[in-house]
Amino acid sequence: PNKVSVQTLAEKLGKTPAEIIKSLMMRGIMASINQEVDFDTASQVAEEYGILLEEETQETLEEKMFEEEPDSPEDLVERPPVVVVMGHVDHGKTSLLDAIRKSNVTAKEAGGITQHIGASTVEVNGKKITFLDTPGHEAFTAMRMRGAQVTDIAILVVAADDGVMPQTIEAINHAKAANVQIIVAINKIDKPGANPDRVKQELADYGLLAEEWGGDTICVPVSAVTKTNLDTLLEMVLLVAEMAELKANPNKRARGTIIEAQLDKGRGPVATVLVQSGTLKVGDPIVAGSTHGRIRAMMDDKGRRVKKAGPSTPVEILGLSEVPSAGDRFYVAESDKQARHYAEILAERNREQSLRATPNKVSLDDLFSQ
Ligand code: GTP
Ligand code: MG
DSSP, X not given: OOEEEHHHHHHHHTOOHHHHHHHXXXXXXXXXXXXXXXXXXXXXXXXXXXXXXXXXXXXXXXXXHTOOOOOOGGGOEEOOOEEEEEESTTSSHHHHHHHHXXXXXXXXXXXXXXXXXXXXXXXXXXXXXXXXXXXXXXXXXXXXXXXXXXXXXXXXXXXXXXXXXXXXXXXXXXXXXXXXXXXXEEEOTTSTTOOXXXXXXXXXXXXOOBXXXXXXXXXXXXXXXXXXXXXXXXXXXXXXXXXXXXEEOOSSBOEEEEEEEEEETTTEEEEEEEEEESBXXXXXXXXXXXXXXXXXXXXXXXXXXXXXXXXTOEEEEEEESSOOOTTOEXXXXXXXXXXXXXXXXXXXXXXXXXXXXXXXXXXXXXXXXX
């Protein structure tokens, strides 16, 4: 729960700190001007003055700053599906993506373990699909959750020789919580111990009943190594995407989500972002979390320089003042000045919140025993 200082509360309510201190005292709370009270107490005091106090989250603040106008139907165009690949560690998520992209990311990973969300786009039968890879290691729960939140479809990879494991279950829960449609890829069917029926049986226990067994979960047996059935898997992705009628308006200032970000020695803060609506362009002033900047350069997933990126496109951007947090939303502002101003307001809010998070252990007893 949030806390607020007496000083801030007084400012917010347009009262003097002394008045607030008095109101608190009437409730048996002894607080000085710099002390903090919890949100419930603050809202009770506010109510006394006939004011409704609401918690301002980063999200509600951003929504106020970057109010989104409703899109007119003629501006909405089809956009590629954003597909997250999830599943237990070593079940073959990156290998499957490598086989689909005809790339070789697995070989470059330290110890063969994915540590981040890689974003890439592939073209299948003239249609684009944006893929996000996630790590299966148990330490990366937040990344799987984030992955599920920005996507339309989840490919749940389950190794046919290993079956449903803890991170398989976690991935199912994240996808369900985010209301994302799950397509199951039963991988490693080339292995001698592969038992796809056992996997289906186990999945049924978690509410995913295969279509061929009368349910509505699409299960595709595949092998990333022998490249078996990858076409079928991609066709299923396109089919589900088509039914979802995914649309976005590319004709407006872009907004989206920071997928990952880090500080690069030579290039400064580098962020991989997913554009979710509008079109992001080089030169755009943007705000991401409490950072801001003007986009100096953009690279697509193949490292090529691009000047703009439309809905469902992942791009790497340069030009932010600091490294934003993965999961932060980003918005294009009207001007550099506005971007800086809004970022400052958001930074201010974060500071206040971190202040509020510091435990205030001073009890009445403490005060009197001094
Ligand atoms: P994390 O990112 O660490 O969670 O793992 P991952 O799910 O991305 O698995 P990865 O693609 O790194 O593959 C793990 C191991 O399984 C590697 O040794 C792959 O070669 C092997 N593998 C992946 N797919 C297949 C497959 O279809 N058949 C066989 N036989 N081996 C596979
Ligand atoms: Mg991986």
